[in-house]
Amino acid sequence: MAVLTLLCLAIFVIDFAAFSAGFSGVLQWLAQELSLEVTALSCIAGLLLTKGSRSSDNSQSGALARSSASNSQGSATSPHNSSSRSVSGMTNNNNNNNNSTGAGGDASGSKSLVQSSSISNISNYNSISNSSPANTASATSGQGPRAPSDPSNPSLLEPSPPSPPGSSSSHSSSSILSQQLPFGLKAEDPQSLGDSAAWNAAIRSCAKVGDIATAESWVRHMESQSLTPSLCSYNTLLDACAKADRPASCEAWLRHMIETGVAPNVVSYATAIHARARLGHVKEAEGWMASMVAQNITPDAVSYNSVIHANSIVGNTLGAEHWLDEMVKAGLEASVASYSAVIDACAKQGDATRAEHWLHHMLQLGVSPNVVTFSAIIDACAKSGNVQRAEYWHERMTELGILPNAHTFSAIINACAKSPGLGHAEAAERWLERSELAGVPNDSVAFTSVIDACGKAGDAERALRVFKRMQEHGIRPHIVACAALARPYSYRGDWIKVESIAHSMVSEGIQPNDYFIYAQLLAYAVARPRQTERAEACFRRALADGIIANDHVVTALSRAVGRSRCAELMTELCAGRSVPVYQQPSRRASRQLQQQQQQQQQQQQQQQQTPPQSGGTGR
Numbered sequence: 312m313a314v315l316t317l318l319c320l321a322i323f324v325i326d327f328a329a330f331s332a333g334f335s336g337v338l339q340w341l342a343q344e345l346s347l348e349v350t351a352l353s354c355i356a357g358l359l360l361t362k363g364s365r366s367s368d369n370s371q372s373g374a375l376a377r378s379s380a381s382n383s384q385g386s387a388t389s390p391h392n393s394s395s396r397s398v399s400g401m402t403n404n405n406n407n408n409n410n411s412t413g414a415g416g417d418a419s420g421s422k423s424l425v426q427s428s429s430i431s432n433i434s435n436y437n438s439i440s441n442s443s444p445a446n447t448a449s450a451t452s453g454q455g456p457r458a459p460s461d462p463s464n465p466s467l468l469e470p471s472p473p474s475p476p477g478s479s480s481s482h483s484s485s486s487i488l489s490q491q492l493p494f495g496l497k498a499e500d501p502q503s504l505g506d507s508a509a510w511n512a513a514i515r516s517c518a519k520v521g522d523i524a525t526a527e528s529w530v531r532h533m534e535s536q537s538l539t540p541s542l543c544s545y546n547t548l549l550d551a552c553a554k555a556d557r558p559a560s561c562e563a564w565l566r567h568m569i570e571t572g573v574a575p576n577v578v579s580y581a582t583a584i585h586a587r588a589r590l591g592h593v594k595e596a597e598g599w600m601a602s603m604v605a606q607n608i609t610p611d612a613v614s615y616n617s618v619i620h621a622n623s624i625v626g627n628t629l630g631a632e633h634w635l636d637e638m639v640k641a642g643l644e645a646s647v648a649s650y651s652a653v654i655d656a657c658a659k660q661g662d663a664t665r666a667e668h669w670l671h672h673m674l675q676l677g678v679s680p681n682v683v684t685f686s687a688i689i690d691a692c693a694k695s696g697n698v699q700r701a702e703y704w705h706e707r708m709t710e711l712g713i714l715p716n717a718h719t720f721s722a723i724i725n726a727c728a729k730s731p732g733l734g735h736a737e738a739a740e741r742w743l744e745r746s747e748l749a750g751v752p753n754d755s756v757a758f759t760s761v762i763d764a765c766g767k768a769g770d771a772e773r774a775l776r777v778f779k780r781m782q783e784h785g786i787r788p789h790i791v792a793c794a795a796l797a798r799p800y801s802y803r804g805d806w807i808k809v810e811s812i813a814h815s816m817v818s819e820g821i822q823p824n825d826y827f828i829y830a831q832l833l834a835y836a837v838a839r840p841r842q843t844e845r846a847e848a849c850f851r852r853a854l855a856d857g858i859i860a861n862d863h864v865v866t867a868l869s870r871a872v873g874r875s876r877c878a879e880l881m882t883e884l885c886a887g888r889s890v891p892v893y894q895q896p897s898r899r900a901s902r903q904l905q906q907q908q909q910q911q912q913q914q915q916q917q918q919q920q921t922p923p924q925s926g927g928t929g930r
Contacts, residue, residue: 507538514544518551523560526551530564539573546578553586558595561586577603581614588617591624612643616652623652626659647678654687661694682708686719693726698735701726720746721757728764736773739764743777755781759792771799771808787819794826801830804837806845825864828853832867846871847880854884862891869893 510533517526526548530540545568552561565575565583580603587596596618603610615638622630631653638645650673657666666688670680685708692701701723708715720742727739739761746753758781765774778796781788793816800808809831816823823831828849835846850868854860860868860881869877869890881888 507533507541510536510538511541511544514540515547518544518547521551521555523548523551523555523557527564534571539571540568542568542573542576542579545573546576546582549579549582549586553582553589556586556590558583558586558590558592562599575606575608577608577611577614580606580608581611581617584614584617588621588624591621593618593621593625593627593630596621610641612638612646612649615641615643616646616649619649619652623656623659626656628653628656628660628662628665631656645673645676645678647673647681647684650678651681651684651687654684654691658687658691658694661691663688663691663695663697663700666691680708680711680713682713682716682719685713686716686722689719689722689726693722693729696726696729698723698726698730698738715746715749715751717746717751717754717757720749720751720753721760724757724760724764728760728767736761736765736768736770740773740777753784753786755786755789755792758784758786759789759795762792763795766795766798769799769802771803771805774799788821790816790821790824790827793821794824794830797827797830797834801834802837804834804839806831806834806838806842809834822856823853823858825853825858825861828858829863829867832864832871836867836870841871843872843876847876850880851884860885860888866891866893 510529514526514529514533517523517529530544530548533540545564549561549564552558552564561583565579568575568579580599583599584596584603587599600610600614600618603614615634618634619631619638622628622634635645635649635653638649650669654666654669657663657669670684670688673680673684685704688704689701692698692704705715705719705723708719723742724739727735727742743753743757743761746757758777761777762774762781765771765777774796778788778792781792793812797809797812800812813823813827813831816827831849832846835842835849846868850860850864853864858864865877865881865885865888868880870893872880874890877890881890
């Protein structure tokens with residue numbers, strides 16, 4: 312009876328060990344599919360692995376291999392549809408109203424369209440494109456746990472440029488392995504150190520959460536064990552460097568993987584292009600595009616959209632149009648992101664006519680615009696100060712069922728701010744109210760643009776009302792808003808009100824800039840009698856605060872203290888720089904300017920009544 316009991320107990324232990332190994336493989340597979348970086352599943356899997364008997368090693372290896380094969384088959388069926396991904400935060404769904412542009416104010420702290428957008432998520436792109444059988448052969452069988460990251464350890468948080476294994480910057484593998492290892496890797500177990508699947512899982516887990524320093528250390532130590540990271544691990548590390556705005560590190564690792572014999576694919580090069588494109592580095596992005604073609608790798612839509620986006624950031628309309636043409640010639644379908652980037656490039660140049668041409672062209676091709684597209688076209692109208700045209704495209708957008716966002720309203724308000732006249736200041740405030748009624752929360756850019764419009768129109772009371780309204784909304788004003796508020800009072804010579812604004816800035820901890828100092832000096836100059844002593848004291852404080860005495864500041868000072876005294880101050884404080892000559896506009900010139908503005912307004916009203924004719928596709 313005792314023998315039978317011992318035999319049953321032995322069979323139970325063996326079955327439990329085999330079950331532990333198989334169950335741990337299943338848990339690791341689930342962790343990868345759900346993208347859970349250090350979760351309870353991973354911890355349980357690691358514990359089961361360590362509790363399993365040595366006799367279950369073969370069973371465990373078989374379970375991991377079966378998990379890897381099933382994962383490869385599952386991922387290989389994922390479609391590789393690069394044209395459906397977004398670039399610059401723009402999607403093909405015209406009902407996605409959460410996309411944003413930066414069509415904000417100009418001098419009032421504007422945001423550009425592309426600066427407020429983000430390039431497409433390359434990590435999703437990596438997981439699809441690296442799922443071919445050739446790539447999955449070296450991929451990990453499970454997501455696997457990551458190496459622990461200690462926030463108190465600066466070495467794990469500070470970005471560091473990659474260095475090849477064996478260099479002076481690489482730590483010895485034994486010292487690192489004794490301190491930190493992924494689950495399943497043990498320094499005293501050479502067999503576990505040879506498990507490339509666990510290493511690759513650790514690299515990708517760290518890279519996906521932005522822990523680049525730890526991911527780089529795992530790559531170096533993996534190579535020190537004569538193991539080669541998988542292509543997917545390298546691509547994930549490249550993507551992490553790109554998202555962290557570390558293009559040099561991204562490029563260094565791409566070159567390193569080539570040197571170690573890991574052939575990059577289209578995702579590798581597209582990520583390097585993306586790293587440069589998001590910073591507006593056109594030359595470097597185009598250089599990697601050429602390198603990709605030289606390696607007989609065909610660029611996909613993501614690569615072309617990234618280069619178009621790079622040109623859009625710097626406002627290079629010709630460059631953006633060129634790469635859009637190349638994209639179409641390559642047989643790829645240009646998406647709404649492609650055309651929106653080109654329109655945004657036109658907007659940065661203030662070329663509303665060209666922007667409208669591209670909008671009509673994409674409509675002819677059946678590409679539906681989204682909120683990003685319309686915000687870009689409205690921004691183009693704003694750059695040229697064409698309020699009526701900006702309002703026209705806003706109405707067209709709402710007719711198509713596309714809801715505007717905060718940047719759309721900011722673009723229209725900015726158009727009002729660029730157009731002089733009391734009526735445009737009223738229109739800017741009206742659009743601010745419309746955005747609130749539409750449930751769109753306004754930010755400091757929208758409020759500052761309205762204040763700027765009031766300042767240009769000389770409507771001090773309206774500017775102060777909007778400024779207080781901004782504070783009631785809990786939005787802390789910045790220096791641009793304060794300078795715009797001071798402008799209409801400075802035109803009146805109300806130096807008391809301007810000084811009151813300056814004192815409020817001090818209490819709020821807002822440092823003045825040259826625009827505000829110009830407005831303050833101008834208030835002293837226009838006041839009757841002129842406030843020469845206050846102007847000189849203000850100028851001295853400004854220089855002590857590090858403000859540069861530019862031509863505008865010096866001209867305002869000259870008007871306040873007189874040209875001769877201004878020259879003395881320049882000799883004493885500014886190394887004898889010259890005093891600009893102030894030319895007061897004549898009444899005749901002022902009347903001519905008003906007539907030109909009225910003619911421009913009439914032309915804009917006619918354009919609003921007549922929709923633009925869609926042109927051809929040629930340039």
